[in-house]
Amino acid sequence: MNQNFDIIIVGGGAAGFFTAINIVEKNPKLKVAILERGAEVLQKVRISGGGRCNVTHACFVPNELVKYYPRGEKELRGPFHQFCSGDTIEWFEKHGVELKIEDDGRMFPVSNSSQTIIECFLTATQKLGIEVLTGQSVQSIFNPEVSGDKLWKIETQNENYIAEKLILATGSNPKVWEMLQTYGHAIVSPVPSLFTFNIKDSRIKELPGVAAQVTVKVKDTKLTSTGPLLITHWGMSGPAVLKLSAWGARILHDKNYQFTIFVNWLNDIETTEAEKILKDLKQEHAKKSVSKKSHFDFPNRLWESLVLASGIEGETKWADLSKVQLQNLSNQLTKGTFQVNGKSTFKEEFVTAGGIDLKEINFKTMESKLHENLYFAGEIVNIDAITGGFNFQNAWTSGFILANAI
Known part of the structure; x- marks a missing residue:
């Protein structure tokens, strides 16, 4: 019928x-x-x-x-x-x-x-x-x-x-x-199209739930995105990452979801400018310990982790920072390199x-x-x-x- x-x-x-x-x-x-x-x-x-x-x-x-x-x-x-x-x-x-x-x-x-x-x-x-x-x-x-x-x-x-x-x-x-x-x-x-990045990295391992306003770029492509990034148990998520996954849906699929990203935790501040800011902080806070307080618009826990990744020990004072350590820190802040290994999609x-x-x-x-x-x-x-x-x-x-x- x-x-x-x-x-x-x-x-x-x-x-x-x-x-x-x-x-x-x-x-x-x-x-x-x-x-x-x-x-x-x-x-x-x-x-x-x-x-x-x-x-x-x-x-x-x-x-x-x-x-x-x-x-x-x-x-x-x-x-x-x-x-x-x-x-x-x-x-x-x-x-x-x-x-x-x-x-x-x-x-x-x-x-x-x-x-x-x-x-x-x-x-x-x-x-x-x-x-x-x-x-x-x-x-x-x-x-x-x-x-x-x-x-x-x-x-x-x-x-x-x-x-x-x-x-x-x-x-x-x-x-x-x-x-x-x-x-x-x-x-x-x-x-x-909309997925989060799986990243195993000691810098973010202990930081699920931490968020920051960032710029993210995918190495060897023109893909770039600005917005809030959220650190998760699996890696990185939030609008900045989801946006990147949408615009890069085909490119990242062709890379089999194995690629490198650069994260600028200071969003639009470039490396040389970051170095200048760090030198000023070195003058201003000479006697204070570097890792104690984030001087940027993201949580202390993330700052501590990036300081440590720059080869700066726990109680190091600003005055004692070497030129190399300052450079390392400005690199970690403005072009942190992370390896993406797979994706997660949420229903x-x-x-x-x-x-x-x-x-x-x-x-x-x-x-x-x-x-x-x-x-x-x-x-x-x-x-x-x-x-x-x-x-x-x-x-x-x-x-x-x-x-x-x-």
């Missing part, structure tokens, strides 16, 4: 729900269903942002917003002029969810709970009569151009569905990518670089350039962003544009 719909959306995540709601709000006559392979919908929304759901980012200028997307920067410029972060805030407010801006620009529901977003979506789909069907893992997709029929046919393990238009919002689902390849779509092979922040080749999508409608009535929303395409609400913004924008087009 075939189940007939005007539109079938495969994928019960953020992009799938947002698209469905916007379509039916614009055209209540359409019969729309969301097919979700799992037993639960909106799972990624639930765990994102530590269970608070980082809905978007307080960056309201499209040409600025695109700069947070290592893949998709050029393609998203037009779409963001149609639906940007400000529109997201307005959309959620209209649907009864107020958002707030945190100091770092990330935006969350005022309730601080992702459940608010989930309930907003579930309430809207119920009210609009959108069918949400769980436990529907798509096994095959039949293209109308092939079958000679005017309709898409979707087979799950226990049902057959027929629809005039098919929207794929399946995120980084390799099985769906494979199906699309059989229809001639090119898939950019997926690699992890809730996990993002994949890769997906449908962007050249094969019409970004005015989100329709496939190869097949009529086939559309894409969210992370299924080769677009990804750094952490901070940007990946969700791509889901909302693509869903909105798609809904308008339909």
Whole structure:
């Protein structure tokens, strides 16, 4: 028995729900269903942002917003002029969810709970009569151009569905990518994008939880990033590292996650300037012990560790520092070399670089350039962003544009 719909959306995540709601709000006559392979919908929304759901980012200028997307920067410029972060805030407010801006620009529901977003979506789909069907893992997709029929046919393990238009919002689902390849779509092979660096190093071994504002560079590449760095039990994390992992997703994958980084713990102070500052400190604090107090904007424990790594013993006084020790210390502060050996990814922040080749999508409608009535929303395409609400913004924008087009 075939189940007939005007539109079938495969994928019960953020992009799938947002698209469905916007379509039916614009055209209540359409019969729309969301097919979700799992037993639960909106799972990624639930765990994102530590269970608070980082809905978007307080960056309201499209040409600025695109700069947070290592893949998709050029393609998203037009779409963001149609639906940007400000529109997201307005959309959620209209649907009864107020958002707030945190100091770092990330935006969350005022309730601080992702459940608010989930309930907003579930309430809207119920009210609009959108069918949400769980436990529907798509096994095959039949293209109308092939079958000679005017309709898409979707087979799950226990049902057959027929629809005039098919929207794929399946995120980084390799099985769906494979199906699309059989229809001639090119898939950019997926690699992890947001990950932390595994580093075993005596300088940071005892310092999990310590954070500093830094600049990090990857040796023999142009990759560089500035921002907060967090020392963890495994190595290094925090926005500076995650940003680097996003921009360097392909490069670092090709290096098999074995590479060298330089950390400037003084952020934008270069080595010669650091040496000058240290010489002044030597004059000023001659009788005091070097390792006692950090004179920079990071914790004492990190300072002690870097002093020790510069070959300066525990009770050494500033006055007794040799020229070589001063040089060593300024090097440790401004270009500490660390060996990265592998990566760690965390499920809730996990993002994949890769997906449908962007050249094969019409970004005015989100329709496939190869097949009529086939559309894409969210992370299924080769677009990804750094952490901070940007990946969700791509889901909302693509869903909105798609809904308008339909």
